[in-house]
Amino acid sequence: MNESSSLLTLTLGPIAHGGHTVARHDDRVVFVRHGLPGETVRVRLSDAAPQARFWRGDVVEVLEAGPDRQEHPWSDACALDAARAGRAPVGGAEFGHVSLPAQRRLKAQVLAEQLQRLAGVQLETTVEAVDDDADRGLQWRTRMAFAVTPDGRLGMHAHRSEEILPIRSMPLASPPIQELALWDLQWQGIARVEVAAPANGTQPLLILWPVEGLQEKEQGRALKRAVAQIPEGVSAAVMDPGSQQLLRWRGRSWVKESANGFEYRVTGEGFWQIHRKAPQTLMDAALGFLGDGGFLPEGAAVADLYAGAGLFTAPLAAAVGEQGSVLSVEGSPGTSRDARKNFHGNPWVEIVQGKVERVLRRHPRTLDAVIIDPPRAGAGKAVVQQLVASGPRAIAYVSCDPASFARDVGLFAAAGWELSGLRAFDLYPNTHHLETVALMTPGR
Known part of the structure; x- marks a missing residue:
């Protein structure tokens, strides 16, 4: 499929589970990300095999915007900015182009549709x-997981892709995570960086995943370089690629969480909201x-x-x-x-x-x-x-x-x-x- 045939002009239909809008082209369903119901847009197809039951695509240009469209708060994840720059957007903020009240209305529609379709329950x-909407839905994540580009920069994956895109910020991350400015550091020899910064202000934890296949000495040097650049007062642990065991490197390998007066110890790989x-x-x-x-x-x-x-x-x-x-x-x-x-x-x-x-x-x-x-x-x-x-x-x-x-x-x-x-x-x-x-x- 050449460049011109991979672009379609579509008027978008209702929201669907998964964050897509539903459009139609020649009696074929097209699931479109980064749009809003009722908008007319240019869509670049990302999954459009001739025999496929449905196609997928991403908005690259808005011809007629809906009233609930807003400026995306994170350029790295903005589909329109990405299209202008000739790259894909990172995943993780696919509704950033939608006003917060409209985001919640769309989610309510999806919930109601799923209950009706799968359970036969009519419920709004x-x-x-x-x-408060004044924060624009930012700075709420107390946990993040990042990939690392081949040249050692912090990155995230594009949607449905193994491609790792470097990032310059992460506005959804909580202030303690943003203050670490992990995207400004170098991570050669590291494949994945996870961070947990409890909302109660207790000690954050970084988990480093070394690149698989490194010799033991080379892996040790990579970890020492990585940990040396982490600010004091931040714990560091290593996920051993062979045993899949979490090993304490500096500080402790767990964080102290709390809710409604109850306190919890949660290991680095453990689940927490x-x-x-x-x-x-x-x-x-x-x-x-x-x-x-x-x-x-x-x-x-x-x-x-x-x-x-x-x-x-x-x-x-x-x-x-x-x-x-x-x-x-x-x-x-x-x-x-x-x-x-x-x-x-x-x-x-x-x-x-x-x-x-x-x-x-x-x-x-x-x-x-x-x-x-x-x-x-x-x-x-x-x-x-x-x-x-x-x-x-x-x-x-x-x-x-x-x-x-x-x-x-x-x-x-x-x-x-x-x-x-x-x-x-x-x-x-x-x-x-x-x-x-x-x-x-x-x-x-």
Whole structure:
């Protein structure tokens, strides 16, 4: 396909799951990024095989802009700036061209469409802001992962590409991460740089992934050069390419996180919500559904599934007290070890490492209430069936993906359960992602 045939003029249709708008060309569906419904744009096709069921493309010129279009706050991720410069935009801020109120409306539309299509549920939900719009949806990420270009510059991948593009800034990163100015440093011999800077202001941590295949001495020199340029007061750890073990290099290999007065140790490779206000927001929503509904009486038997380091385990343990019991299940061995350290003083909390479906199958029990926070793939049929069999009066379901969430709502519905409450939060401003917290209860 030559340059002229790879460009189309399209009028964009509705938003779709994944952050694309849907357009049509000669009876073929084209999924278009960086546009808005109703706009007329020039699109460069990125995936347009003749036999493909649908094509993909990116906006490179806006002919008729929609009223919700704004100037993108990050040039490296701006599709129009990238097109003018003859490069691709980096991923990570694909909604930056959309005003924040409109971003939330689009996300609400996607959530409603997925619930209708996959679960047969008619429900309109407002996507709630967790920050003042005056900050333009910037400076919220407390965790970042960067690639490194062949010449040692910090970079990020282009969308759906292995190409690494150098970056000069990262406006979505929190101020403590921006102050490190990692993009101004040299990273020869390093393949990946991760940074965690807790919102509570405690010591940040960098994790360095050496380039695979380096000789031991060469790798050691690369790590020493990299760590020497990191400011004092920042911990550094190394992910060993062979063993996939995290090795402490300077300071400690974990960070101290906190939410609503609870403190957590989280290893560098462990999971923690990335928006600075996400832990408190999600804890308040999930515990609000269960607590306000009277589902967490003292002495209750409860569970925190896909528990990570125990974000929800801590308030559950406080709610049910020493006469109750909390089952906390996490699949990652490292993160499960964090949970053991975090709750070693709470004998009524049982920490189990393993896949949720296997743990529930091997150790069936009766539960009064449950919180689940599965990865993007959702809980799935086996877990839903096992949860229903455990007989809880309520389940708080925390989700980062509207499609897998809606599928699981449908699975619960097939088992006679109802979606009794739903809140949605804009915890990923300037991206197409959102977070939901739902209350699932047995049907009457």
